[in-house]
Amino acid sequence: xxxxxxxxxxxxxxxxxxxxxxxxxxxxxxxxxxxxxxxxxxxxxxxxxxxxxxxxxxxxxxxxxxxxxxxxxxxxxxxxxxxxxxxxxxxxxxxxxxxxxxxxxxxxxxxxxxxxxxxxxxxxxxxxxxxxxxxxxxxxxxxxxxxxxxxxxxxxxxxxxxxxxxxxxxxxxxxxxxxxxxxxxxxxxxxxxxxxxxxxxxxxxxxxxxxxxxxxxxxxxxxxxxxxxxxxxxxxxxxxxxxxxxxxxxxxxxxxxxxxxxxxxxxxxxxxxxxxxxxxxxxxxxxx
Amino acid sequence: xxxxxxxxxxxxxxxxxxxxxxxxxxxxxxxxxxxxxxxxxxxxxxxxxxxxxxxxxxxxxxxxxxxxxxxxxxxxxxxxxxxxxxxxxxxxxxxxxxxxxxxxxxxxxxxxxxxxxxxxxxxxxxxxxxxxxxxxxxxxxxxxxxxxxxxxxxxxxxxxxxxxxx
Numbered sequence: 001x002x003x004x005x006x007x008x009x010x011x012x013x014x015x016x017x018x019x020x021x022x023x024x025x026x027x028x029x030x031x032x033x034x035x036x037x038x039x040x041x042x043x044x045x046x047x048x049x050x051x052x053x054x055x056x057x058x059x060x061x062x063x064x065x066x067x068x069x070x071x072x073x074x075x076x077x078x079x080x081x082x083x084x085x086x087x088x089x090x091x092x093x094x095x096x097x098x099x100x101x102x103x104x105x106x107x108x109x110x111x112x113x114x115x116x117x118x119x120x121x122x123x124x125x126x127x128x129x130x131x132x133x134x135x136x137x138x139x140x141x142x143x144x145x146x147x148x149x150x151x152x153x154x155x156x157x158x159x160x161x162x163x164x165x166x167x168x169x170x171x172x173x174x175x176x177x178x179x180x181x182x183x184x185x186x187x188x189x190x191x192x193x194x195x196x197x198x199x200x201x202x203x204x205x206x207x208x209x210x211x212x213x214x215x216x217x218x219x220x221x222x223x224x225x226x227x228x229x230x231x232x233x234x235x236x237x238x239x240x241x242x243x244x245x246x247x248x249x250x251x252x253x254x255x256x257x258x259x260x261x262x263x264x265x266x267x268x269x270x271x272x273x274x275x276x277x278x279x280x281x282x283x284x285x286x287x288x
Numbered sequence: 289x290x291x292x293x294x295x296x297x298x299x300x301x302x303x304x305x306x307x308x309x310x311x312x313x314x315x316x317x318x319x320x321x322x323x324x325x326x327x328x329x330x331x332x333x334x335x336x337x338x339x340x341x342x343x344x345x346x347x348x349x350x351x352x353x354x355x356x357x358x359x360x361x362x363x364x365x366x367x368x369x370x371x372x373x374x375x376x377x378x379x380x381x382x383x384x385x386x387x388x389x390x391x392x393x394x395x396x397x398x399x400x401x402x403x404x405x406x407x408x409x410x411x412x413x414x415x416x417x418x419x420x421x422x423x424x425x426x427x428x429x430x431x432x433x434x435x436x437x438x439x440x441x442x443x444x445x446x447x448x449x450x451x452x453x454x
Contacts, residue, residue, distance in 0.1 A: 001337060007296040008315035008361045031362075038318065038357040039338040051315070053362060079351070103427020104405065106339065108351040109358070 003041035007050045014059040014139065017166060020052050022141045026163040030054050032075060032114040035106050060113065060168055065090055068174045074113025074167045082107065090174040093132060093181040093199060097124040100185055100194070113167040116152070119159045119222065122193035124183065126153055126223035130215035131199040134172045140165040153222040178210075179203050182278040185218065186270050194218035195262060196270040200278050207238050209279065219256045219267040226253035229275065239280045243272045250275060300364035305373025313360040320344040320355030323370060331371035331400045335429070342428030345401035346370050352408045371400035380407055382448070386441035394432035402428045406442045416446050 008031075011017040021028050029048035031037055032055050040046050054060060054075075061073040063086050070090045081087055081098035088095045094112075101107055101115075101124055115125040116136065129136070129149035136147050138161060149170075152160045161167065175181065185197030196219040203210035212233055214226040228249035236245055256267040296315035303309065304327075313322055318337075323329040323346070335341035337356045344355035347369040374380045380403050386392070393399040402425060409416060409424045416424075421442050422435070430438060 002321070003316045003318070005295055005316050008298060008359065010361070010364070031359075034359070034362070035339060035354070035357050038359070042318070042337050042356065051359075053359075055362065056365070102339075103342070104408065104424055105342065105345055105352040105354050105427055106357075109348075109353050 001042055001044060003038070004044060004047040006041075006048055008053060009050065010053040010056065014054075014057055014166070014168065017052055017054050017057060018139060018141045018164070020050075021166065022164045024050055024052070024163070028052050028163070030117070030166055032060075032117075033077065033110040034114075035102065035110040036114070036118045036120065054166065055111075060166075062169075063087065065174060068176075070172045070174050071169050072112055072172065073169050074111060076112040078102070078107035078110045078112075078115075079104075081112070091132070091172045092175060093128050093183060093201065094125070094172070096181065096183045097128045097199065100124050100183070100197075112170060116149075116170065117159065117161055117167055119153055119157050120193065121156055121221050121223070122195075122197070122218040123223075124185070124194070124197060124199070124217065127197060127199040127215040127217035128183070129170060129172075130223045130225050131201050131213050132172050133201075133213065134170050136167055137169045137171065138162075138165045139168045144168070146171075149223075150225050156221040158222075176203075178205070180282040182282045184274055184278050184281070186274060187218075196267055196274055198271070198274050198278050199223075200282065202233075202279070202282055204238075204282065209233050209236050209238065214275070216254055216271060219271055220254050224254065226250070228252045233275075233279065236279075238282065240276050243276050246275060247272050298361055300361060302363045302365065303367040305369055306377070315359070315361055317360050318356050319346065319358040319360050319363060319368070322360035323355065326360075329370050329372050331375075333397055333400060335397070340429070341398075342401045342405065343398055345404045345428065347374070347404060347408070352405050369404075371404065374404065374407065380404075382445050383407060383410065383441065386444045387438070389444075390437045390440055392434060392437035392441040394430075394434045398428055398430045398432075402430065402438060406438075406445075410442065410445050410449060413449055415450050418443060421446075 027049040031051045031053045060075040064071045078098045078101045081094045134149040147160050182200045185194035187194045197217040199215045202212035212230045215223050217223050232246040232249035256264045258264050297312050323332045333343035335343035339354050339357045346355045405428050
């Protein structure tokens with residue numbers, strides 16, 4: 001199908017973009033990589049009146065690493081998450097996640113900020129941001145504010161982002177020694193959105209799990225932090241022989257609902273299997 | 289500026305297949321439709337129109353992209369290459385030879401997109417496993433399911449690259 005009619009504007013600065021969004025009063029929608037937005041427009045799932053193309057704004061690019069914080073511009077492409085040495089070294093979870101996103105043509109265009117703003121419940125990057133404890137920098141005509149990733153995602157395709165705001169950058173804590181990251185997902189076909197996925201950041205003391213931050217995706221309405229599972233796995237030795245120690249905690253944290261084609265108990269089973277798989281993949285990489 | 293149907297139009301300046309392009313485009317028109325309908329470059333195909341099938345693959349600033357998930361307006365200031373330009377320049381010649389040698393283009397519908405994606409892969413010049421080739425072209429669907437011959441063709445070009453390099 002073809003998109004409905006809309007107007008298109010390409011502002012030349014971040015300031016101008018913010019002003020257009022403020023004036024647009026909700027009828028204006030930012031366009032970055034467009035890999036979800038334009039698919040939705042072609043299918044007529046949405047019909048904004050004005051697309052504000054922010055895809056070439058220099059202010060939204062760049063990758064820096066200072067004092068243990070990696071700041072990535074909102075326009076960082078998925079292909080850069082895979083290819084950037086700085087990201088591979090300091091935020092390796094993002095590199096692992098990017099390999100699961102769509103296909104090469106999608107990764108060449110899709111952006112970090114776009115994925116977070118779109119907040120698809122099955123997307124990898126929102127879960128990574130939550131698991132890593134990232135902070136989103138939001139900007140509008142009234143100024144800049146910071147929102148923690150775990151507070152940013154509020155529901156199905158819903159976020160804290162106001163129609164007049166843009167994500168300008170995301171700050172990730174750089175990986176610390178003794179910390180391992182893991183990400184896995186179950187999907188029906190290569191490149192499809194996950195039915196169930198898990199992004200994990202865990203400190204390891206030899207073969208024991210210390211503190212862990214886990215964010216599940218695909219099986220619930222948003223990228224969801226799992227505090228009960230984190231508490232349940234604390235102190236467990238790896239490799240985990242079975243799932244008895246944390247299966248109940250997964251049920252408590254996720255409480256998934258039946259959806260078309262996938263029952264809640266199936267989701268829980270998949271999440272449980274995946275959790276053990278992710279932790280045991282961490283143990284393989286743990287250094288003595 | 290809007291036309292009689294109320295469609296917003298704007299002027300773009302881009303590079304298409306190495307040549308400068310100045311046109312007015314409809315805001316709502318995606319790149320693949322623009323290429324096919326306004327410029328008669330029909331080698332870029334359209335399948336699903338929501339980014340799944342890969343038939344509309346083009347190159348933007350040297351990297352493969354979906355023609356259906358890019359607006360014509362977005363290419364202003366950028367460089368776009370299509371199957372026509374890359375064929376004419378000879379850049380795809382070796383891939384095309386290997387595709388033809390083993391009938392890797394059956395009905396031909398996926399071939400232009402498949403060739404462009406394969407070109408991005410073989411251009412890197414490094415040695416690439418069969419599994420990596422399959423992963424790399426996984427966003428381009430061949431409904432004749434002639435994947436084996438396609439992977440064989442890409443593998444043959446990579447092997448010949450390696451011979452030359454070594």
